[in-house]
Amino acid sequence: MERPDSNSLSFDEALRIARDLAQDASTLVHYPHPGLENARYGRGFAFLQTIRTDSGDWDAYVLVTTTRRESGVLSMAERTIDGLIAEHLAQAEHENRDIPDSELSTAHRVALEAYDGGLTRIDEMPGHRALDAQRADYAEYVLLALRRNHKQGDSGRKILAHNDFLLEGPTPGRRYTQPCPHCGRPTFYEERYPRAVCQQCGRRTTDRSGRRVTGFNVSMSGGMIAYYADTVDVPDGSGYEECDEVSRTGRCFIDGHPATMQEARFGGIVIQLDSTDQPDQGSPRQAGDGRLRRAFRRLRHQ
Numbered sequence: 001m002e003r004p005d006s007n008s009l010s011f012d013e014a015l016r017i018a019r020d021l022a023q024d025a026s027t028l029v030h031y032p033h034p035g036l037e038n039a040r041y042g043r044g045f046a047f048l049q050t051i052r053t054d055s056g057d058w059d060a061y062v063l064v065t066t067t068r069r070e071s072g073v074l075s076m077a078e079r080t081i082d083g084l085i086a087e088h089l090a091q092a093e094h095e096n097r098d099i100p101d102s103e104l105s106t107a108h109r110v111a112l113e114a115y116d117g118g119l120t121r122i123d124e125m126p127g128h129r130a131l132d133a134q135r136a137d138y139a140e141y142v143l144l145a146l147r148r149n150h151k152q153g154d155s156g157r158k159i160l161a162h163n164d165f166l167l168e169g170p171t172p173g174r175r176y177t178q179p180c181p182h183c184g185r186p187t188f189y190e191e192r193y194p195r196a197v198c199q200q201c202g203r204r205t206t207d208r209s210g211r212r213v214t215g216f217n218v219s220m221s222g223g224m225i226a227y228y229a230d231t232v233d234v235p236d237g238s239g240y241e242e243c244d245e246v247s248r249t250g251r252c253f254i255d256g257h258p259a260t261m262q263e264a265r266f267g268g269i270v271i272q273l274d275s276t277d278q279p280d281q282g283s284p285r286q287a288g289d290g291r292l293r294r295a296f297r298r299l300r301h302q
Helices: 011-021 081-095 106-116 133-148 156-162 244-249 290-301
Strands: 029-031 044-053 056-065 069-073 177-179 186-188 213-219 222-228 251-254 257-263 269-273
Touching: 011 044, 011 056, 011 069, 044 081, 056 081, 081 156, 106 133, 106 156, 133 156, 133 177, 133 186, 213 257, 213 269, 222 244, 222 257, 244 251, 251 269
Parallel strands: none
Antiparallel strands: 029 044, 044 056, 056 069, 177 186, 213 222, 251 257, 257 269
């Protein structure tokens, strides 16, 4: 009988990962735990390590599972490896629980049916007219969240199980979605960023020449840097060519329409369409500038 976990993890692979995560791989010792190593969900392997400091040795751990990879200190926080494993297994079971219909509202059921049917918006559902405006807005929000977190599970209910906040239901009077100012598709409501585009349009962001760019935070503390999308995660490992113009000015384009890429207030990157929503001078859509289009074609074929 196969394990419910979709990912396989051998001891040798876990040990290799643990050595990379450990502060001092020479102190790494396997901690046998049959419950973890044979778990239905989140199975994996635990290791103990010693971190040597000027003030003494610290007991520490490394946990490598099909869903989680982490290391930390045990002695300072008065934690035990068995306690950490128990917490991990409980969370893994919770994230893979079956959600009964009794826990789902009409908005949830409509969003789940749309997601599992491969739809991208609630108004494509035959039964969407049964929802009032507020519940339809919340159903759209749930569908957006399901689509954004699609890697967490092969069904909408499994994604819901990973995100308890989505089961809490809508807050009265709160707005959850807004139309993308470029394509009109629903996107998450951002009061601070009323011209924020949807995820699909954000993926088409380019520099002035028409070359695709994507933005990242510089560090955990923030900042924004733009890279050419075709240099990110390239197979030969030679990627990450910065687009200096977009990093410096935030000026970018979506299908030739001027936009701004910037660091969001609480981290992440937000892209807003300019309020004029007109092709910019020198953008790849401008019909009168054939030189830029020819240069763009040369770049694409280099």
